Amino acid sequence: MPVIELSYSRLQKLIGKVSKKQISDSLPFLGLDIESEVKDLVRIEYSPNRPDYSTDFGIALGLQGLLGIKTGLLKLTVKKSKNYSITVKPSVSKIRPFVTGIIAKNGKIDDKTIKQFMTMQEDLHFGIGRKRKKSSIGIHDLDKISFPLTYTTVDKNHKFIPLNSEKELSISEIITETETGKDYGHLLGQSSQVPIIIDSNKKTVSFPPIINAGITTVTTKTKNLFVEVTGINKADAEDMLSVVATILQSAGFTLEIVQISGAKNSSPKLEERKISVDSSLINQTLGLDLSTPKIISSLRKSRLNAISKGKKIECTIPPYRFDIFGPMDLV
Structure with a gap:
């Protein structure tokens, strides 16, 4: 697994108003394993399937969503x-x-x-x-x-x-x-x-x-x-x-x-994609009873866009999330 060294103080500047403890507590919820911590520095392992986590900029993007500071898709301009x-x-x-x-x-x-x-x-x-x-x-x-x-x-x-x-x-x-x-x-x-x-x-x-x-x-x-x-x-x-x-x-x-x-x-297109998922698939797979608004909120915290369309939830996937292939990846 690849390892990256991060600075808590630098992450705080990138994320916004957030404490070191909030960052430390939230990292595992992004699928990041803390390998070691020494004062301001933390070494973490991340999945090769998430190359956007190879820099503190990408991790800050994920933490902003998880902590509700900025949610939804980061649109490439x-x-x-x-x-x-x-x-x-x-x-x-x-x-x-x-x-x-x-x-x-x-x-x-x-x-x-x-x-x-x-x-x-x-x-x-x-x-x-x-x-x-x-x-x-x-x-x-x-x-x-x-x-x-x-x-x-x-x-x-x-x-x-x-x-x-x-x-x-x-x-x-x-x-x-x-x-x-x-x-x-x-x-x-x-x-x-x-x-x-x-x-x-x-x-x-x-x-x-x-x-x-x-x-x-x-x-x-x-x-x-x-x-x-x-x-x-x-x-x-x-x-x-x-x-x-x-x-x-x-x-x-x-x-x-x-x-x-x-x-x-x-020329590169760098296009977004759309994938639809049924809320019943999410709830049955996870053994939960989440409302559609709650599912949409969770998807937006994952830095995806999501809207309700009939009985399904339509998600907009940014081009860098090529690890998302279908509905089960959204689950």
Whole structure:
């Protein structure tokens, strides 16, 4: 089970008017197991099925609902824009065919926020990304990138300065000499070509699923972000993006669309879904006698939208809750 370290004082700021004891008492009701507590810090285990709990922003979102501070669905607000686009070349189709992304602007980033983002990224890689094989994320300083971008392939002689390095390396050197290259280079198979994202000035942005370019490193001075997700399946890539987008909006960023086209790729939809459930199924399964208003209130505390429609309750599911497949998951 993945583990995350949280600060009670930071959670209090994110949630609103709530005591440390209220947070501590409520965490298990989100399905979170407290592993240890030392003064202001608490380490918790969370289910891999809830990757939104990989940061304190996601946990604060859940606690706000449980404690009745903010209930109902957090609606993703993604502004339309023609300023950001990615063109996908057919050459990636047999290697890592899909890319998606989003722009996040006007956020405040400190060292603790960077740590939270890094934890989220690695937990997503390990969980739904299946150790980066199915999908992987790159988070970049938007202001260091010139759009439009191209997702294409290059040979292994291609050079750039990778993250956490001061010198230019070839793709071959990155794969054989860097830690991430040694860990994940095998995911690209034996192909002589590798996937790459380049900007309009021909600068390398990312070498997925291995490493970002050093020039786009996120720091405490970063205000605007570009997030890209690549993968072997479009749905998996968009699921991962939906978690990141939700966390970034919760962190105070405003979101903008990235237009994506070429080689069977398209712009992310990040759509909500609707699932109906019968109140009798809930009561029979749980052995309770809950009224329809009480069920709706409970669903809203779970950060879903719910309304009564005839004999059924219609729930609106946010895109990041891809762990909800049908009525029994709502029960």
